[in-house]
Amino acid sequence: MTNPQHHEIVVIGAGICGSTIANELLLRGKAVCIVDAASSPATACSSHAYAIAHPHIGKGSPRLLRLTRIAFLLAEARWGNTWNKHGIFQPTKKDKHFDQVEVANYLKSLGLDEDIAIALDAQAAEKTCGIGQSGVWLSRGASLNIFEASNTLLKEHVHLTCLWNTRVAKLEQANGQWLLLNQANEAILTADQVVVATAMDTKSLMGSIGIRLPLKPVRGQLSIFSIKKDGPWVQKLPSVGVSGDGYCLPAQQLEDGSYRWMVGSSFDEGEDDLGSRDSSDAFNREQAQGLLAYSEGDPAALIKVGDFVGVRCVAGDRLPIIGALTQRPGIFLATALGSRGILWSALAAKLITAQVLGDDFALLARLGFAADLVAALAPARFFAGALAAPAALASNSKPIFPSAPKAK
Numbered sequence: 559m560t561n562p563q564h565h566e567i568v569v570i571g572a573g574i575c576g577s578t579i580a581n582e583l584l585l586r587g588k589a590v591c592i593v594d595a596a597s598s599p600a601t602a603c604s605s606h607a608y609a610i611a612h613p614h615i616g617k618g619s620p621r622l623l624r625l626t627r628i629a630f631l632l633a634e635a636r637w638g639n640t641w642n643k644h645g646i647f648q649p650t651k652k653d654k655h656f657d658q659v660e661v662a663n664y665l666k667s668l669g670l671d672e673d674i675a676i677a678l679d680a681q682a683a684e685k686t687c688g689i690g691q692s693g694v695w696l697s698r699g700a701s702l703n704i705f706e707a708s709n710t711l712l713k714e715h716v717h718l719t720c721l722w723n724t725r726v727a728k729l730e731q732a733n734g735q736w737l738l739l740n741q742a743n744e745a746i747l748t749a750d751q752v753v754v755a756t757a758m759d760t761k762s763l764m765g766s767i768g769i770r771l772p773l774k775p776v777r778g779q780l781s782i783f784s785i786k787k788d789g790p791w792v793q794k795l796p797s798v799g800v801s802g803d804g805y806c807l808p809a810q811q812l813e814d815g816s817y818r819w820m821v822g823s824s825f826d827e828g829e830d831d832l833g834s835r836d837s838s839d840a841f842n843r844e845q846a847q848g849l850l851a852y853s854e855g856d857p858a859a860l861i862k863v864g865d866f867v868g869v870r871c872v873a874g875d876r877l878p879i880i881g882a883l884t885q886r887p888g889i890f891l892a893t894a895l896g897s898r899g900i901l902w903s904a905l906a907a908k909l910i911t912a913q914v915l916g917d918d919f920a921l922l923a924r925l926g927f928a929a930d931l932v933a934a935l936a937p938a939r940f941f942a943g944a945l946a947a948p949a950a951l952a953s954n955s956k957p958i959f960p961s962a963p964k965a966k
């Protein structure tokens with residue numbers, strides 16, 4: 559192959575992450591080429607049609623809590639007109655005592671106003687959202703079909719080039735440009751700047767330029783259940799989303815009177831097979847009982863009619879990896895979105911675009927990106943000496959695994 563096409567900016571990966579970034583670059587007036595191994599957008603983990611979004615309010619590092627608040631607001635600004643804003647209730651953990659004042663103060667300390675998150679006792683929760691448990695009501699919580707969202711983001715645009723059925727096997731630097739090579743070592747494209755949004759495959763692509771990233775797969779299965787119209791579960795089915803140990807969407811009544819209800823998800827660390835499993839459905843039935851505090855509910859009455867199975871990409875410290883790869887100028891990473899594809903892709907679109915276009919820090923700060931948050935997401939956090947001596951990073955790509963608390 560001779561004279562590969564040149565693009566100023568190439569995004570590899572057309573899942574929700576790459577699609578959102580490409581769209582943001584287009585909105586900022588740039589021309590973008592997006593490349594994907596598949597024949598259309600969102601065929602991998604982003605084929606998910608039932609994903610939820612809300613700021614994280616549970617346990618986690620203070621940075622995770624601040625980041626999810628910013629990311630939620632960015633996601634709401636991007637998809638608020640199209641997503642399904644049913645609200646999400648987060649029940650108090652079974653082993654926790656609920657103190658309304660304490661929880662309200664905690665939410666305030668996270669910068670969450672009452673119109674985003676409000677502490678409710680069981681009686682108030684029953685009245686507000688029909689869930690008779692104490693907890694936090696996230697009235698702006700929503701769900702999004704991320705398959706549709708990705709496809710919408712990549713609809714025809716005069717400055718958008720899409721290259722489908724094109725797997726990038728390797729990256730190489732030559733004459734101040736990046737070469738994208740296929741399996742046969744032929745150059746597919748050249749680019750000045752490359753955004754890598756290929757989830758787990760980012761590991762091998764980065765391996766091709768001597769960068770080791772601590773990424774691992776986490777398989778997940780969400781179950782779609784059917785519930786007969788006259789069964790005892792019907793009294794319990796939620797009309798809002800519920801998020802706790804697992805999550806569920808509001809149950810929908812179908813024309814024949816039965817209900818359809820999405821409940822997920824299994825969290826199978828280190829696994830990456832996409833086959834459907836009965837054991838994951840059984841796990842989701844248990845999660846359903848837990849979410850609705852309905853331990854006596856008959857799991858067999860939740861009849862499986864479908865599922866979604868995907869493989870999340872998760873980093874060693876459970877935060878996404880978003881930012882310029884300072885060791886390899888011109889390369890930007892947006893991966894390890896874990897279970898928060900909606901939030902992190904909205905955030906990645908702003909942060910990566912700002913970095914690709916070289917926005918000044920004041921602009922980033924206006925979006926809420928304090929320097930410590932940018933550093934917490936940066937690929938450089940995995941490399942020894944990263945914080946002490948950023949200039950000395952070029953030769954050091956040995957990964958370190960920070961022992962931060964796990965995000966959900």
Ligand SMILES: Cc1cc2nc3c(=O)[nH]c(=O)nc-3n(C[C@H](O)[C@H](O)[C@H](O)COP(=O)(O)OP(=O)(O)OC[C@H]3O[C@@H](n4cnc5c(N)ncnc54)[C@H](O)[C@@H]3O)c2cc1C
Nearest residue numbers: 571573574575595602604609610726759778868898899900
């Ligand atoms: C069961 C389950 C439940 C979930 N629930 C939620 C939820 O409620 N809320 C939420 O926000 N998120 C949820 N998620 C997470 C969300 O689905 C993911 O975080 C998100 O889809 C990841 O998007 P991505 O673009 O990073 O990766 P992907 O969607 O995997 O996209 C990567 C793309 O890169 C392409 N690609 C890979 N390698 C190459 C290569 N070498 N060359 C060219 N192209 C390549 C692939 O074809 C693919 O299109 C859930 C995930 C699972 C599995």
